[in-house]
Amino acid sequence: MFLAHTAAEHASRVAAAVAGACRIEGRWAGEFQPRFLALIFRELMGCDLDFDRLEAIDLETTAELFPSPQQRLELIELCVLMEMLAHPVPAALEISIEAWASRLGVEDRSLTLARDVVFGSRSQAQSDFYRLFWIGEEDRRIAGFEEQLRLHGPKAWAFSFEPDEALAARWRALANAPAGSLGAAVWQHYQRHRFTTPGEVGGANAALAHHDWLHVLGDYDVDLIGEVENAAFGAASSSVPGATLWFLGVMAIYEGGQFDSIVAGAPSHCVSAPGMAERVAHALRRGRACRQDLLAIDYFSVADEPLRQLQVAWGITP
Numbered sequence: 001m002f003l004a005h006t007a008a009e010h011a012s013r014v015a016a017a018v019a020g021a022c023r024i025e026g027r028w029a030g031e032f033q034p035r036f037l038a039l040i041f042r043e044l045m046g047c048d049l050d051f052d053r054l055e056a057i058d059l060e061t062t063a064e065l066f067p068s069p070q071q072r073l074e075l076i077e078l079c080v081l082m083e084m085l086a087h088p089v090p091a092a093l094e095i096s097i098e099a100w101a102s103r104l105g106v107e108d109r110s111l112t113l114a115r116d117v118v119f120g121s122r123s124q125a126q127s128d129f130y131r132l133f134w135i136g137e138e139d140r141r142i143a144g145f146e147e148q149l150r151l152h153g154p155k156a157w158a159f160s161f162e163p164d165e166a167l168a169a170r171w172r173a174l175a176n177a178p179a180g181s182l183g184a185a186v187w188q189h190y191q192r193h194r195f196t197t198p199g200e201v202g203g204a205n206a207a208l209a210h211h212d213w214l215h216v217l218g219d220y221d222v223d224l225i226g227e228v229e230n231a232a233f234g235a236a237s238s239s240v241p242g243a244t245l246w247f248l249g250v251m252a253i254y255e256g257g258q259f260d261s262i263v264a265g266a267p268s269h270c271v272s273a274p275g276m277a278e279r280v281a282h283a284l285r286r287g288r289a290c291r292q293d294l295l296a297i298d299y300f301s302v303a304d305e306p307l308r309q310l311q312v313a314w315g316i317t318p
């Protein structure tokens with residue numbers, strides 16, 4: 001996730017590099033970009049930076065300062081985030097980030113999404129997002145999924161169109177989980193929101209249902225900003241393929257309005273609303289503090305454990 005391989009003492013260098021790539025002719029594409037960057041660096045690196053005024057560094061200097069492929073990838077992911085916040089994406093910004101990625105030897109799934117967005121292909125961006133982020137990775141491991149996708153279109157990435165009795169039975173069993181346990185809390189979460197049980201037709205499929213455990217662990221709501229917080233929280237904790245793209249894509253949907261969520265459309269500017277960006281940046285910090293990769297676990301294996309005990313053990317702050 002962002003800045004995971006960058007020491008705090010190098011934060012100003014990374015910031016200067018992002019400014020070099022994304023501040024075109026000395027200007028950001030929008031006022032939210034530098035504000036959100038400042039919040040991310042404050043929460044994750046503990047430093048206060050003015051992204052409007054800091055002195056940028058050029059591409060060649062960046063290549064010398066950051067030889068590590070991991071650091072270079074994280075830098076380009078930050079740049080792609082800036083693209084996801086701009087609608088429409090200025091051509092000069094797209095050209096600049098492509099040039100930086102090429103020179104730094106970065107080719108990543110986040111760039112695939114960025115190219116879709118730049119070329120204005122909302123349907124292709126939606127398809128690539130769900131195919132490439134971690135839910136898509138899980139979906140494609142399900143037997144018969146490609147046929148479901150052919151028959152039912154994009155909603156097959158998230159919902160059950162045929163009953164899966166084994167999955168439904170596993171979820172219904174959570175109704176009998178011990179009081180105060182993670183499993184009981186997740187079952188209550190489903191009942192409170194009147195969600196259809198995963199595995200039943202119209203309910204979440206196994207991949208989408210996986211993210212509901214994080215809603216409960218992190219205490220994030222299921223409204224739009226809660227979904228962004230949950231993505232920030234989970235992605236910041238994780239190194240599974242497509243974890244960072246989850247956060248980038250959700251920002252593209254709910255802030256940039258770049259393409260549609262298959263659940264809630266694309267209501268833009270949700271994160272730049274008063275007080276919301278601070279919540280999302282804080283969710284990044286909570287995810288970074290986790291001692292457990294929240295996307296790399298079978299939660300049914302710990303469903304009977306006390307919720308609070310798991311939160312403490314995994315470093316999830318209240």
